[in-house]
Amino acid sequence: MSNIKTNSVGIVEPQTLHFDEPLSLESGRLIEQYDIVYETYGRLNSAADNAVLICHALSADHHAAGYHHEGDSKPGWWDICIGPGKAIDTNRFFVVSPCNLGHCSGSTGPRSIDPKTSQAYGQDFPIVTVVDWVNYQKRLADKLGISQWAAVAGGSLGGMQALQWAIQFPDMIRHAIVIASAPKLSAQNIAFNAVARQAIMSDADFHGGRYYDHNTVPANGLKVARMLGHITYLSDDAMGDKFGRELKNDQLKYDYGVEFQVESYLRYQGESFANRFDANTYLLMTKALDYFDPAEKEGGDLSAVFEKVQAKFFLASFTTDWRFSPARSKEIVSALTEAGRDVSYLEFESNYGHDAFLVHNDDYLDAFGAYMRNIEVSP
Amino acid sequence: MSNIKTNSVGIVEPQTLHFDEPLSLESGRLIEQYDIVYETYGRLNSAADNAVLICHALSADHHAAGYHHEGDSKPGWWDICIGPGKAIDTNRFFVVSPCNLGHCSGSTGPRSIDPKTSQAYGQDFPIVTVVDWVNYQKRLADKLGISQWAAVAGGSLGGMQALQWAIQFPDMIRHAIVIASAPKLSAQNIAFNAVARQAIMSDADFHGGRYYDHNTVPANGLKVARMLGHITYLSDDAMGDKFGRELKNDQLKYDYGVEFQVESYLRYQGESFANRFDANTYLLMTKALDYFDPAEKEGGDLSAVFEKVQAKFFLASFTTDWRFSPARSKEIVSALTEAGRDVSYLEFESNYGHDAFLVHNDDYLDAFGAYMRNIEVSP
Numbered sequence: 240m241s242n243i244k245t246n247s248v249g250i251v252e253p254q255t256l257h258f259d260e261p262l263s264l265e266s267g268r269l270i271e272q273y274d275i276v277y278e279t280y281g282r283l284n285s286a287a288d289n290a291v292l293i294c295h296a297l298s299a300d301h302h303a304a305g306y307h308h309e310g311d312s313k314p315g316w317w318d319i320c321i322g323p324g325k326a327i328d329t330n331r332f333f334v335v336s337p338c339n340l341g342h343c344s345g346s347t348g349p350r351s352i353d354p355k356t357s358q359a360y361g362q363d364f365p366i367v368t369v370v371d372w373v374n375y376q377k378r379l380a381d382k383l384g385i386s387q388w389a390a391v392a393g394g395s396l397g398g399m400q401a402l403q404w405a406i407q408f409p410d411m412i413r414h415a416i417v418i419a420s421a422p423k424l425s426a427q428n429i430a431f432n433a434v435a436r437q438a439i440m441s442d443a444d445f446h447g448g449r450y451y452d453h454n455t456v457p458a459n460g461l462k463v464a465r466m467l468g469h470i471t472y473l474s475d476d477a478m479g480d481k482f483g484r485e486l487k488n489d490q491l492k493y494d495y496g497v498e499f500q501v502e503s504y505l506r507y508q509g510e511s512f513a514n515r516f517d518a519n520t521y522l523l524m525t526k527a528l529d530y531f532d533p534a535e536k537e538g539g540d541l542s543a544v545f546e547k548v549q550a551k552f553f554l555a556s557f558t559t560d561w562r563f564s565p566a567r568s569k570e571i572v573s574a575l576t577e578a579g580r581d582v583s584y585l586e587f588e589s590n591y592g593h594d595a596f597l598v599h600n601d602d603y604l605d606a607f608g609a610y611m612r613n614i615e616v617s618p
Numbered sequence: 619m620s621n622i623k624t625n626s627v628g629i630v631e632p633q634t635l636h637f638d639e640p641l642s643l644e645s646g647r648l649i650e651q652y653d654i655v656y657e658t659y660g661r662l663n664s665a666a667d668n669a670v671l672i673c674h675a676l677s678a679d680h681h682a683a684g685y686h687h688e689g690d691s692k693p694g695w696w697d698i699c700i701g702p703g704k705a706i707d708t709n710r711f712f713v714v715s716p717c718n719l720g721h722c723s724g725s726t727g728p729r730s731i732d733p734k735t736s737q738a739y740g741q742d743f744p745i746v747t748v749v750d751w752v753n754y755q756k757r758l759a760d761k762l763g764i765s766q767w768a769a770v771a772g773g774s775l776g777g778m779q780a781l782q783w784a785i786q787f788p789d790m791i792r793h794a795i796v797i798a799s800a801p802k803l804s805a806q807n808i809a810f811n812a813v814a815r816q817a818i819m820s821d822a823d824f825h826g827g828r829y830y831d832h833n834t835v836p837a838n839g840l841k842v843a844r845m846l847g848h849i850t851y852l853s854d855d856a857m858g859d860k861f862g863r864e865l866k867n868d869q870l871k872y873d874y875g876v877e878f879q880v881e882s883y884l885r886y887q888g889e890s891f892a893n894r895f896d897a898n899t900y901l902l903m904t905k906a907l908d909y910f911d912p913a914e915k916e917g918g919d920l921s922a923v924f925e926k927v928q929a930k931f932f933l934a935s936f937t938t939d940w941r942f943s944p945a946r947s948k949e950i951v952s953a954l955t956e957a958g959r960d961v962s963y964l965e966f967e968s969n970y971g972h973d974a975f976l977v978h979n980d981d982y983l984d985a986f987g988a989y990m991r992n993i994e995v996s997p
Contacts, residue, residue: 467813530870
């Protein structure tokens with residue numbers, strides 16, 4: 240029996256493209272050659288003007304919609320809004336969803352083999368930034384024959400990429416969809432990332448990032464990092480509603496084991512993540528977040544950065560998101576408005592905190608869908 | 619040259635009392651014998667009705683005011699409000715400040731020697747709760763000839779002890795001073811504690827809490843726990859004002875070292891704490907926080923718990939405290955009001971987050987002092 244719903248893109252298969260042309264990075268370093276793994280949904284029209292780029296956040300990847308096989312229990316990470324008749328309607332749009340450089344789901348990253356040494360890169364893999372990812376995604380666009388995206392869309396770190404696209408290649412993007420994002424991290428955001436990295440890098444199994452050679456992984460550190468991340472993705476209210484002070488067992492044990500359901504949940508989340516995700520990629524993603532600051536080149540003036548932007552913008556935030564609160568989206572909206580750009584902004588009621596951009600919510604998806612329907616594409 | 623200010627209690631010396639009578643704990647376990655280390659400031663009057671008990675929070679101890687020697691660079695942790703002419707005026711009050719059971723600053727705790735095994739207790743030290751501390755502090759009151767506290771005062775976890783005193787020994791306390799506290803932890807509060815414990819307990823140097831025997835300490839785990847704690851003590855705004863995105867060096871290095879000042883600050887705080895604090899005590903204190911829930915015995919009805927309370931209450935909270943936000947203090951205020959108790963409550967503007975209760979602020983200290991001046995004591 241199939242789990243696949245009727246409004247799904249169905250079964251999808253990741254594709255891989257190999258690139259031999261070196262990519263210059265913001266750090267001054269170079270990545271000589273690399274693979275891009277990506278998925279596509281829908282069809283590119285003959286005018287090639289209906290392509291939508293999906294940018295993923297920290298722990299997601301190219302698998303944004305559909306299923307990998309019959310009986311696959313979970314669809315892609317943004318299946319709520321990508322599919323026939325959905326907000327990003329695959330009957331109209333050709334959706335391209337790449338896995339970012341540095342990731343651990345197929346595209347070249349720290350656990351890939353460095354052709355120079357025939358060993359895994361580990362921490363020799365260069366730091367990559369949002370600017371680098373946009374250059375990397377442009378290479379993919381060129382290869383796929385897309386000279387202009389109808390839209391570039393993402394949430395959180397993905398929203399930063401959409402924003403950066405509008406700045407970096409102003410004539411290659413008609414609409415930027417920036418959800419639950421921020422124009423740069425706050426000191427508190429950086430601090431949480433610093434704690435996560437500290438947990439990973441001080442794990443005795445980290446071995447300076449060369450744990451692959453020791454046949455181990457820094458699972459404890461990655462578990463702590465993910466547990467911490469989870470707290471920042473959920474709202475205080477949502478955690479309260481879901482777990483409150485509910486006990487794991489019938490009564491308190493007064494020991495250092497798990498007493499409360501919320502502890503049990505976090506440990507489970509941390510463990511399952513540590514089993515599937517590469518610690519070096521986690522470090523790299525948190526650094527990309529830290530470095531993102533497009534206004535820095537204009538002395539902190541975000542509206543100056545938007546002077547040359549041509550894209551129209553759709554921004555959305557969620558009331559209980561305290562990682563990237565509505566106030567952070569409003570910083571972007573204000574700067575766009577000041578620069579005279581077209582921007583639609585909506586703040587949605589949600590109890591799901593930062594994770595709200597991944598959760599079905601009629602108001603959010605209706606507004607997102609309405610915006611997308613107004614994007615003109617050739618028949 | 620002395621650093622000691624004129625309105626200081628001056629040089630103080632901790633005292634130790636040994637107790638042989640076993641103390642029954644909430645867990646059902648027993649602690650056979652123990653030391654209480656404490657400091658006192660001011661003089662007990664002949665009616666013995668001017669004693670104020672100070673309850674410390676997670677990482678503080680008995681050293682609440684004054685200096686330990688000439689040239690001591692820092693006074694006790696609550697020196698802003700304890701001293702001659704200060705909010706808790708030592709010209710009027712006899713202040714008693716004990717180090718809690720389970721701590722690592724002198725009172726019996728996990729790194730003390732268990733007389734049964736002649737080894738450090740480690741994780742064999744029983745879990746202690748706020749209820750246990752109140753019983754333990756009562757033993758000290760008995761020994762010092764104090765049959766009723768003029769006031770019991772504390773912030774954060776210390777405020778929980780003041781609250782518990784009013785519930786547990788209603789005729790032994792005239793005023794409860796509960797600052798920046800909460801009637802119980804939220805799921806998010808518990809979650810942060812769970813992450814801190816996970817970091818410590820998964821450190822390869824933890825050895826199931828028997829690290830003393832291995833001549834090591836789980837410094838990396840404790841460092842991560844403290845870094846995380848620090849983020850929750852400070853407000854997002856305060857971190858932003860203090861550090862923003864200021865760089866540690868002239869320019870970005872694009873590596874896994876420290877790039878931003880806030881990372882540098884957190885690492886420093888984490889390291890200095892890991893060098894002085896005992897990891898088992900940290901675990902124990904977070905557990906005491908988790909377990910605190912006086913309303914639980916009344917099916918969650920806090921006002922029912924307050925029916926038998928006789929003390930009058932002074933509560934204070936701070937606008938940017940997101941660890942124990944003003945809303946948490948208001949839960950206590952509402953329940954006290956419902957139970958017909960006398961309560962003064964003030965919310966103070968402050969940028970310092972949870973740490974605000976430790977920081978000089980005229981409005982806060984003036985109101986605190988005004989309340990304390992109204993407490994009647996014999997001449």
